[in-house]
Amino acid sequence: MSAIQQNLSTSMASPASSFIAHYSFENIKSTSISIPGKFKVAVKCVAAPREQVIYMSTYKTKVSRNENMAKLQAGYLFPEIARRKAAHMLKHPDAQVISLGIGDTTEPIPEVITSAMSKRSYGLSTVEGYSGYGAEQGEKQLRAAIAATYYADLGIEEGDIFVSDGAKSDISRLQVLFGSKVTISVQDPSYPAYVDSSVILGQTGQFQKDIEQFEKIEYMKCTPENGFFPDLSSVGRTDVIFFCSPNNPTGYAASRDQLTRLVQFAKENGSIIVYDSAYAMYVSDDSPRSIFEIPGAKEVALEVSSFSKYAGFTGVRLGWTAVPKELLYSDGFPVAKDFNRIVCTCFNGASNIAQGGGVACVSPEGIKAMHEVVGFYKENTGIIVDTFDSLGFKVYGGKNAPYVWVHFPGQSSWEVFSEILEKTDVVVTPGSGFGPGGEGFIRVSAFGHRENVLEACKRFKQLYK
Amino acid sequence: MSAIQQNLSTSMASPASSFIAHYSFENIKSTSISIPGKFKVAVKCVAAPREQVIYMSTYKTKVSRNENMAKLQAGYLFPEIARRKAAHMLKHPDAQVISLGIGDTTEPIPEVITSAMSKRSYGLSTVEGYSGYGAEQGEKQLRAAIAATYYADLGIEEGDIFVSDGAKSDISRLQVLFGSKVTISVQDPSYPAYVDSSVILGQTGQFQKDIEQFEKIEYMKCTPENGFFPDLSSVGRTDVIFFCSPNNPTGYAASRDQLTRLVQFAKENGSIIVYDSAYAMYVSDDSPRSIFEIPGAKEVALEVSSFSKYAGFTGVRLGWTAVPKELLYSDGFPVAKDFNRIVCTCFNGASNIAQGGGVACVSPEGIKAMHEVVGFYKENTGIIVDTFDSLGFKVYGGKNAPYVWVHFPGQSSWEVFSEILEKTDVVVTPGSGFGPGGEGFIRVSAFGHRENVLEACKRFKQLYK
Numbered sequence: 028m029s030a031i032q033q034n035l036s037t038s039m040a041s042p043a044s045s046f047i048a049h050y051s052f053e054n055i056k057s058t059s060i061s062i063p064g065k066f067k068v069a070v071k072c073v074a075a076p077r078e079q080v081i082y083m084s085t086y087k088t089k090v091s092r093n094e095n096m097a098k099l100q101a102g103y104l105f106p107e108i109a110r111r112k113a114a115h116m117l118k119h120p121d122a123q124v125i126s127l128g129i130g131d132t133t134e135p136i137p138e139v140i141t142s143a144m145s146k147r148s149y150g151l152s153t154v155e156g157y158s159g160y161g162a163e164q165g166e167k168q169l170r171a172a173i174a175a176t177y178y179a180d181l182g183i184e185e186g187d188i189f190v191s192d193g194a195k196s197d198i199s200r201l202q203v204l205f206g207s208k209v210t211i212s213v214q215d216p217s218y219p220a221y222v223d224s225s226v227i228l229g230q231t232g233q234f235q236k237d238i239e240q241f242e243k244i245e246y247m248k249c250t251p252e253n254g255f256f257p258d259l260s261s262v263g264r265t266d267v268i269f270f271c272s273p274n275n276p277t278g279y280a281a282s283r284d285q286l287t288r289l290v291q292f293a294k295e296n297g298s299i300i301v302y303d304s305a306y307a308m309y310v311s312d313d314s315p316r317s318i319f320e321i322p323g324a325k326e327v328a329l330e331v332s333s334f335s336k337y338a339g340f341t342g343v344r345l346g347w348t349a350v351p352k353e354l355l356y357s358d359g360f361p362v363a364k365d366f367n368r369i370v371c372t373c374f375n376g377a378s379n380i381a382q383g384g385g386v387a388c389v390s391p392e393g394i395k396a397m398h399e400v401v402g403f404y405k406e407n408t409g410i411i412v413d414t415f416d417s418l419g420f421k422v423y424g425g426k427n428a429p430y431v432w433v434h435f436p437g438q439s440s441w442e443v444f445s446e447i448l449e450k451t452d453v454v455v456t457p458g459s460g461f462g463p464g465g466e467g468f469i470r471v472s473a474f475g476h477r478e479n480v481l482e483a484c485k486r487f488k489q490l491y492k
Numbered sequence: 493m494s495a496i497q498q499n500l501s502t503s504m505a506s507p508a509s510s511f512i513a514h515y516s517f518e519n520i521k522s523t524s525i526s527i528p529g530k531f532k533v534a535v536k537c538v539a540a541p542r543e544q545v546i547y548m549s550t551y552k553t554k555v556s557r558n559e560n561m562a563k564l565q566a567g568y569l570f571p572e573i574a575r576r577k578a579a580h581m582l583k584h585p586d587a588q589v590i591s592l593g594i595g596d597t598t599e600p601i602p603e604v605i606t607s608a609m610s611k612r613s614y615g616l617s618t619v620e621g622y623s624g625y626g627a628e629q630g631e632k633q634l635r636a637a638i639a640a641t642y643y644a645d646l647g648i649e650e651g652d653i654f655v656s657d658g659a660k661s662d663i664s665r666l667q668v669l670f671g672s673k674v675t676i677s678v679q680d681p682s683y684p685a686y687v688d689s690s691v692i693l694g695q696t697g698q699f700q701k702d703i704e705q706f707e708k709i710e711y712m713k714c715t716p717e718n719g720f721f722p723d724l725s726s727v728g729r730t731d732v733i734f735f736c737s738p739n740n741p742t743g744y745a746a747s748r749d750q751l752t753r754l755v756q757f758a759k760e761n762g763s764i765i766v767y768d769s770a771y772a773m774y775v776s777d778d779s780p781r782s783i784f785e786i787p788g789a790k791e792v793a794l795e796v797s798s799f800s801k802y803a804g805f806t807g808v809r810l811g812w813t814a815v816p817k818e819l820l821y822s823d824g825f826p827v828a829k830d831f832n833r834i835v836c837t838c839f840n841g842a843s844n845i846a847q848g849g850g851v852a853c854v855s856p857e858g859i860k861a862m863h864e865v866v867g868f869y870k871e872n873t874g875i876i877v878d879t880f881d882s883l884g885f886k887v888y889g890g891k892n893a894p895y896v897w898v899h900f901p902g903q904s905s906w907e908v909f910s911e912i913l914e915k916t917d918v919v920v921t922p923g924s925g926f927g928p929g930g931e932g933f934i935r936v937s938a939f940g941h942r943e944n945v946l947e948a949c950k951r952f953k954q955l956y957k
Contacts (some may be wrong), residue, residue, distance in 0.1 A: 089762025093671035199838035206558035297554025
């Protein structure tokens, strides 16, 4: 492979390499190089970081690049962290790197669940066990079981459940559903998929570098000062409110009273809440597990959830979205009916094998097993909280979520991230990756093998003693 | 469950019930009914088809319905057919209904593939076999194996392959990638996901009832008169050209010469071809299996494909899209780099279990097994072609595809569909569901158990003798 090809393929393979945003062919000497059977490229004859190699074939289409894609500021957060981790490992090949960065489960999936998937897989080789296209909305048995398990007595029924290949995919499908003309609010900090998908769909203006925010998005600050719940009196109206509780990354679960106020706020404004309850099973106190525990929520909210963090399904891919029949657009048209059309047109249902696993998840044995998995990670959380606590840091989250949110006042999150990686070989997540409100924080994930969590905490103690 | 609730849930559960598009509350007496603990609805006090029950809660949000969703004319085609099949079965509970409608595989998946998935599933319960989030682009081993199996010597490499949960999902992700400002062409008739996703993304104008086309979409007529390949001299320029070969529904595979002309046409216009090769393994003659067999195609095309119709993976969900590094927007930015960002932001990778199956698919044993599956369906195709041929119909397709395209000149496709269903209890697909160019045709799918295909053909012979 030639050096140029290598440059190209490395850059392409790196999901998070920065964009080649500013082309200026003036005053740059370029060389056109032809590779037989391949393509022609021009490379700048000046030293440039690898990511800034300019791709220039002799032929360009006349299709304009989607301007919304160009608005995105950097690679999606987690691939960017993976890239930095990989670079660190390349630099320090002997380092024993521990990842408490991306919230990725590490513990084996309980056998009651994998044996169901294994059986389902194998059954596909038999006439009676084979199944082709399923209902795009999910298998009836699973939809009914999810409704019964998580929404009993909350008025959410089988037909309101749309089974998905995970919350991230459904967030994008919801953005496609709403279209480019809606406005959105997000908690600041929050899971970056809300903002990034909003930018991609064209709901926002440009990124404003000075305040690190996109135009037209309402950032609802969630800080220690307001107890990580936004001051709704200062929040402007938007069509859609993304709200994640227990929150990723702060780990804070909103109380019943706070969620009641949120529902009231949405109702007054005629907004739709997209409630992300992917961490609901981590709630330890009496904070609601579902937005639908709040009276009236079905008229203003839908809920996205996932088996990823309950059963270690991050790689298996299975989640769901509950869209109540009562949720209506301004013209009275049911949101669920359009979402159904999106699911039928843009998706073909979750893998039947994963759905077989989902049914096992919500069986009595599966629920017990999932509680054990969740309990294990919650013990990890306690270890991490105690560690930073003992070192004198202000530590938030952890109680109702697998994330610990540690404050480094006055410091840059990325600097703290780099220092920790460099000095302890532990990967965490920089708070500012979740929005400007996360600056000065890092998120430490409790997803890890016990010995790794203990070892990481030992290293934190050495670094910050 | 009350009658009203039943009405609502039936209507909601039916993915294809027609839209409640025209609200007129004037001169309609309505009754507000309160269901304790549920919600309030108003129902029209006139007899109306069930789908036209008006949903009216006492509360509506102030969020406007996405106007693009309202442009869609009916439910997505295949759920609509499923609905009609269900209605027929309800009316004739003893009917032995045979479905040759939606192109859904029926034969068991070869054991070499399911045993790999079964093993992978069970391995997730072990420390060494567990895997969480994988690369959004797919597992390295699978990407490399797909590149080596389908694109050897075509210059498509591991890094160009993006593993997906199926072609339909990737078509929508591609539309999100391109955004609302591009224009598209489609073969007419064609797989309805291209047009419907274009409408949803806002690339089109309104539906023009007189010509059964959406404004701003270029419909490239493919009929017996032009040998099912469009007359490119009469096709206007668009940014994106969706092109499926072997074609769904006509079953026609474009020749090397025709595809060379298509690539040339795209190059002259600066267009991007989205080439759908989901049926490539059904090609019997020397028609290209990939657009990348055509010199220069990498500068103007990307290719969407799938394991669905090769290995019976319609329910397992696994496909891929190949995006060459050489494909550039007008500003020289690589399409692959933006698609990578879409995949990272809007998708979290295909199920790891399905990917384990994909690796087995492209192993030497897997390829052999897939050829047997494909060979079986091709025998079915021959039986269906011979049947309609012997009955004096003009029959197209079949040779290079699992679809047979039968002409009923002067008749309405939906009427033929209904007559066949009513009189033979066989479900086919009305050609007009694939675009106005499909009017007067029906598509008969070769996906079925042998005895069902034989029985269906026997019934066709009785009906049309």
